Amino acid sequence: MKIRNILTGAFDRTRVAAALLLLSSATLPGHGSAAEAGVFVHPGTPLTLADLSALKAQVDQGREPWKSGYDLLANDGKSRLTYGMAGPYATVSRAPDLNLWPWRNDMTAVWNLSRMWYFTGNQDYAKKAREILLAWATTQTEFSGRESMLDLGDYAYMFVGGADILRGTWQGWSDDDTAVVKKYFKDVLMPASNPYGENQFGAANKGALALVALGLMAIYNDDAEALDKVVYQTRTLAHIGLRSSNDIGMLGDSLRDQGHAHGQLKSLVMLAEALWKQGIDIYSDFDDRLLAAGEYFARVNELAPTIALPFGTTDAYYTADYTNRGWGGGNLVLNQVYGAYVLRKGMQAPFIAQRRGWMPVDSGSFMFLKEADASTATPAPAPALPIPMSTSVTTGLSSINIGGATPAGTATYAGGKWTVQGAGAEIWGTSDSCYFAYQALTGNGSIIAKVDTVQNTNLSAKAGVMMRTSLDQGAPRAWMAITNRIQAEQNMQNLAVYGGNNYGNKTLPIASATPSYWLKLERIGNVITGYISPDGTNWAATDVGRINDPLPDTIYVVAPEQSHTA
Structure with a gap:
């Protein structure tokens, strides 16, 4: 698909040639629904009783490296009966930090002490873990700060996993204890896991941390509705979930730095593992995408020599890899990926196997080290997800001159391309002015275009794709465009955007020496996502907004043309 901007006539009009792809809803195979299953496995966030039993057998037999991992655990100060609780406090915050390290230390102690109880059978460890957890659960009323979700995601498998071990293995744990912890999770920690509102997650690593925190706590709370929402978001939100990736295994933060890439991978895999234990398989999604991500x-x-494609997130778009390759971490998550794909499914993961061969086992990673895994996820049928598929648009475009754009524009199709001529002042602000060749779209769908050239009619000349809720000037809308400055521009007007205007409205670099790039807008429900790509395949979600007004059944999509004729 190509779009060309050509100066014609004396009115500084923009002429565009394009072959458009309009996308309507298609389906992704359904996942198991927690609401349909109605039964949660405890413990199972993500370690089950079978997992714990196998680990204990390895430790009791003195087998390596499990025994060395256990010894490191036992010698940790937060694993000892002499550990002094650092909290609790009513308020914890990250960015700004307040009482953060006491919370971190005590949540780690809950995880360590609950494991020591299981490995030793000494109930004093369980009692101490319970004391710490319930002290926080009955004292803390707020977890605030701009980055609250980072700690909740990083520590979720510890404080939820520890609570789940106590609940599922220790007879001294009561139903009242479970109720207290559930209330703590629901009222204090879950709201702080995503304080920005529905689907308004931070980018990539930050959003993935929010998802794993919400998912693990939903499992502990036996909250099928909350868990189904997390699974849906993980499978559809392209700036944080499984779709924040490409076919070669890059994640949204892969070109940011290896530490943040690891954080995104670890969060998604930890969530996938916990879901697997509940009978929900997202490991298979997008052609085993988490295996590709682990291998990458x-x-x-x-x-190893590794291709890097231009990629990014709603934080930033990266056109090359300048990251700290050779970073030393990742043993825990790679153990999980290896177990999920190599041991369970008999698939190959040569670079994960190579890396696991030399990485040291520590007091956390040995918990996810296995020799075999015959577990299965057998989900109940569930509704398929509306991931759009493309079809060419050759007829049926209507048009309008929005905001009094003159002279009037035209749109014709011939030779496999749409030729669109139009004018207008600007489309950034509330009083947008452009020629809009469009098609009405009911329900979910997307629009793709390739801008081939943009002629230098004006510094503000641009061509691209737009979605808008109505044809009125100033209507809520999103657009992606390429400019003659060899940049991408993105804009979301009157939509709720994480980070506000600094995220929703900005310019991005493109991996091209000419003003030529692929653009896409996608609507799923009340969320509109903007993408850019060098090849029409490797799509990076760089803009995400939510329609807060009454959700229209029909929106208007395709090509706005603006050559700045004011």
Whole structure:
């Protein structure tokens, strides 16, 4: 699909040639629904009783490296009966930090002490873990700060996992204890896991941390509705979930730095593992995407020659890899990926295997080290997800001159391309002015275009794609465009956007020496996502907004043309 901007006539009009792809709803195979299953496995966030039993057998037999991992755990100060509780406090905050390290230390102690109880059978460890957890659960009323979700995601498998071990293995744990912890999670920690509102997650690593925190706590709370929402978001939100990736295994933060890439991978895999234990398989999604992501991460950090494609997030778009390749972490998550794909499914993961061969086992990673895994996820049928598929648009475009754009524009189709001529002042602000060749779209769908050239009619000349809720000037809308400055521009007017205007409205670099790039807008429900791509395949979600007004059944999509004729 090509779009060309050509100066014609004396009115500084913009002429566009395009072959458009309009996308309507297609489906992704359904996942298991927690609401349909109605039964949660405890413990199972993500370690089950079978997992714990197998680990204990390895430790009791003195087998390596499990025994060394256990010894490191036992010698940790937060694993001892002499550990002094650092809290609790009513308020914890990250960015700004307040009482953060006491919370971190005590949540780690809950995880360590609950494991020590299981490995030793000494109930004093369980009692101490319970004391710490319930002290926080009955004292803390707020977890605030701009980055609250980062700690909740990083520590979720510890404080939820520890609580789940106590609940599922220790007879001294009561139903009242479970109720207290559930209330703590629901009223204090879950709201802080995503304080920005529905679907308004931070980018990539930050959003993935929010998802794993919400998912693990939903499982502990036996909250099928909340868990189904997390699964849906993980599978559809392209700036944080499984779709924040590409076919070669890059994640949204892969070109930011290896530490943040690891954080995004670890969060998604930890969530996938906990879901698997509840009978929900997202490991298979997008052609085993988490295996590709694990292999890409391992390959890059084993310093093997590895292609990097332009990619990014709503934080930033990266056109090359300048990251700290050779980063030293990742043993825990790579153990999980290896277990999920190599041991369970018999698939190959050569770079993960290579990296696991030399990485040291520590007091956390040995918990996810296995020799075999015959567990299965057998989900009940569930509704498929509306991931759009493309079809060419060759007829049926209507048009309008929005905001009094003159002279009037035209749109014709011939030779596999749409030729669109139009004018207008600007489309950034509330009083947008452009020629809009469009088609009405009911329900979910997307629009793709490739801008081939943009002629230098004006510094503000641009061509691209737009979605808007109505044809009125100033209507809520989103657009993606390429300018003659060899940049991408994105804009979301009157939509709720995480980070506000600094995220929703900005310019981005493109990996091209000419003003030529692929653009896409996608609507799923009340969320509109903007993408850019060098090849029409490797799509990076760089803009995400939510329609807060009454959700229209029909929106208007395709090509706005603006050559700045004011």
